[in-house]
Amino acid sequence: MEAVHAALREAFKILPHDRNVRLIAHQPHRFACPPERSHPDLYTHVSIDAFAGRSLDAKRALYRGIVENLGALGIPKDHVKILLRELPRENWGIRGGQAGCDVELGFKVDV
Secondary structure, eight states: OHHHHHHHHHHHOOOTTOOOOOOOOOOGGGOOOOTTOSOGGGOEEEEEEEESOOOHHHHHHHHHHHHHHHHTTTOOGGGEEEEEEEEOGGGOEETTTEEGGGSOOSSOSOO
8 A cells, every 4th residue: 555655755746744645455266367377376457546637647647656656566567457536526525525526635736
């Protein structure tokens, strides 16, 4: 979880305490990965929901950072799949039921 969060902090410039990370581990018989992977037990799918607005360069940096950070944990680069879903800030209800577009986040989204 820290590998993904560290990449988000670096690439998307989120604040260190802005941490909403969940780890779901599936039993091998409940998660199929591409059959050509040498270590199917290490196949890792990272799914990220984020505010819309980051640049393509920031997204590329995020993908590289996640793969590098997970590689340090022994996960092969070709065993990582990342899905980034971007949602407009008005589609987020945060901080006591406020629309995300009405909240001062403390960081820039357009990085």
